[in-house]
Amino acid sequence: MYVFQIHVISFATEHNWDSLDLHDGVDTNAPRLGSYSGTTIPALINSTSNNLYLNFQSDISVSAAGFHLEYTAIGLDSCPEPLTPSYGIKTGDRYLVGDVVSFQCDQGYSLQGHSHITCMPGPVRRWNYPIPMCIAQCGGALTDFSGVVLSPGFPGNYPSSLDCTWTVKLPIGFGVHLHFVNFSTEMIHDYMEVRSGSATTGTVIGRFSGPQLPAPLFSTTHETTLYFCSDYSQNKQGFRVIYQAYQLQSCPDPRPFRNGFVIGYDLSVGRTISFECLPGYTLNGEAALTCLHGVSRNWNHPVPRCEALCGGNITALNGTIYSPGYPDEYPHFQDCFWIVKVPPGNGIYINFTVLQTEPIYDFITVWDGPDQTAPQIGQFSGNTALESVYSTSNQILIKFHSDFTTSGFFVLSYHGDYLPGKGAQDLCSPLQEIKDFCNRSIIHFSISIRDGQ
Template identity: 65%
Template sequence: MLGSFSGTTVPALLNSTSNQLYLHFYSDISVSAAGFHLEYKTVGLSSCPEPPVPGNGLKIGERYLVNDVVSFQCEPGYALQGHSHISCMPGTVRRWNYPPPLCIAQCGGTAEEMEGVLLSPGFPGNYPSNLDCTWKILLPVGFGAHIQFLNFSSEPNHDFVEIRNGPYDTSNVIGRFSGTDMPGSLLSTSHETTVYFHSDHSQNKPGFKLEYQAYELQECPDPEPFANGVVRGAGYNVGQSISFECLPGYHLIGHPVLTCQHGTNRNWDHPLPRCEVPCGGNVTTQNGTVYSPGFPNQYPNSQDCTWLLTVPVGYGIHLNFTLLQTEPYNDFITIWDGPQQTAPQLGVFTGNSAKKSAQSSSNQVLMKFHSDAANGGIFAIYFYGLSCCPFSTLHQLQQKCRGPIPPREKQPFQGNF
């Protein structure tokens, strides 16, 4: 407030220090008077002192009068220390509301832009001693960093820069540089790249200036079509994983989960798996299908495969040949009513026909397939468990079984067919 005046004394000359002036007059209900008459004219105000341009930075704004605002920006690689905007304040002494900021090269940080600059602390001056600085370049998945050094000078052997292909201390080092030779350009093959700088207690040098730019990484090879199975996963970029599952009756050969690797040649960390029908195995599902080896292709020659089917105690097993095409007599399937070949035989099946069936009096069935050295074939046997009353003969079993075992919700696939 410039002043408050009352009575008959004429106030002294007043000078405002702003481009705006607020005047308020108040009178009560009693004595009236002549009031006041004042004149004003515009006068130039003194300006705030010109703020200095920060080293390695820019000043935006050329007016320094009251309420004028000046802003500051740093060159790429430098961080603003202080306020990015300052304002010229009113008052008898003209000054800025904050001191001008500085632009400094920091020890470490995080860079998430698609391109940028990293600097050693103090650049272009010498870096301090005893530094351990880490910068993280974090790009969207599917992008790597192309790194190019513009300046480089460090104490040979003792002070160095490491570029790591990943976010961890243990990530693969793709470049380690020391001395005065300018490093060549580098390509990281991860969307996360680490830049690490170390200086010891002795000689100090100007350090480094590097720039990076994101580039799109290739995907790992498409694993589909995946025969007799399904592939689950969101994508095939570096660091992403996919999983493989086989259709019922098939067995996964290989690793069930693959991860797209880093590297200039994009590939999965293991060979692609495959789904095959195994030659025999233990089957513990309550229903399913046993396929011939190699299904839906013809089975190989000279095969001897054994399957043991097991359902809960108190149940029998019904088997139905939905497909049977074998070399008559030379290639055949033998089924026993029990877990061993000493159990009663339910039949020997061969030739070219289907809709043949068998039914056990036990909760276990042993099946053996034999093929000779000539001609192939194919077969598929559907089976399910039967809930049965007590019985003493196969005929009684067939008369008293009450039908298939009721399916359970979301039965997991178990066993090898």
């Protein structure tokens, strides 16, 4: 006795409306082996009798490529050889009574049917279950650290009127990297939406439609949702998306931050911190950094530095000036100029809190004005501190010079002081001479301010 083995070469019909029915006998009253529509059909179909009845029906609307089937009559000494499902793997090459063959699918496809089949005894050798299929399903729950999401029917066209949701759920502390390998949908009407989080409360991080391949995406929560919707009209190939878990580590902590401080303690993905320098230092770099998405954690810019620069224009009423590179020793061959300007009516008081330079050859010069044509009011060098000088102008020029040999450092502070008669009227009249009092006398003063002063 012989039975039929049907090998499916190609199959494409209008999904749900145009179908092919196979019956294990001479007419439609015989047991039905299967009813197939769209692009989903086993690669191999086996009958259990020597008759096979095929019934194809189509409606009045959409046409498709149809199908191409080849059949072979085989003897019943053993079970018919089961072909490997499309997009799957078959394990086992013996088909005698009691032999077992197992199946599994490629990533992104789900096994429809039984993963193990056994060759059964009897007058007709047959498998105890039909050969399974590997299909791309509409939605699902994914928990592996890597995987594939496919549109239903991929690589064939997806069906109409789909409403599919895939959820990738990983342990807390992991996010998902999405890489789009294929993407083609009907523009506007068929689309994919990606959320970082659940379908109801997650943040939308991407919405895609049309033929353009989306750029990679990073979801920064342990749950990621992919939603796909198609309408009733045009169908396209759809999509193939590879996902990979990555650990949601924080960006490197820039602390300790030399000569300054960091504002903000949250170093996780998407968060921003900022930097400020101590008085006398200048920020070199970006003042704010954001922790980037990605497999490895990095800031969007290099961490800035707070540096004591060689010269500058200073307008604060009070401040500090450091030798270049402080607290490290200053470099050789420096000629640095600082112009300090305070509001009119003020002079400037300078005090050296640290002064350790090479005597004579490395020195600081101060002019009582904005340039070197102004009177020089001081030159400082050596290893002394608490040196000070006053200006009579609201601007001073400070120059630091170093030669090619010994280095050192210095720190000076300054502040603006009110100068009587310099751009503002004195508020108090001169104090009259006090006469005729004895030791231990108590003297009372009365101060009044005229209107408008």
